[in-house]
Amino acid sequence: MSQSAPESGSPAPESDPAAPAPLAVPRTPTGDAGVDARLARLADADHLPTEGHLGVYEDVHRGLRDALDALDARPDPPAPAPR
Template sequence: MTDDMADVPEAGRAADVPEAAGEAAPEPLGLARTPTGHAGVDAHLERLAEADHLTADGHVAVYEDVHRGLRDALTALDAPPVPGPYENRS
């Protein structure tokens, strides 16, 4: 996951896009994000809120980053367990 919208092109940020006559700035959709209980997944899903403040052309970078993070979280579920420290059973 990236921080501070590093993957979002400057042109896609709402603050950098001048409003044309009669056009409104991007508005949040107000969609509720229900926590999953998995901190890593919840962090990626929460990042979707960043897209609320971007113009449509800035959404792609956020969606791709979230998709990559969620895919990595799913892939980690298939990884073999990491062995714990050797336990001396004498």
């Protein structure tokens, strides 16, 4: 019986079921470019270790809160009507 030598080279990476994997959650456009950009930023968390997720979530939350606050801002008073 002859045994063949194992092939040289690097071994194939093993799949670790406990390893983080991108969620790839689909996002539906809202029609507001600023809000859509913030929501798209959530995809950045897919490529970060868990410790980095908080910074992304806080940044997105801050941006969405700012967008909502802008909706509540009082508009300038209307111009006087011509007589």
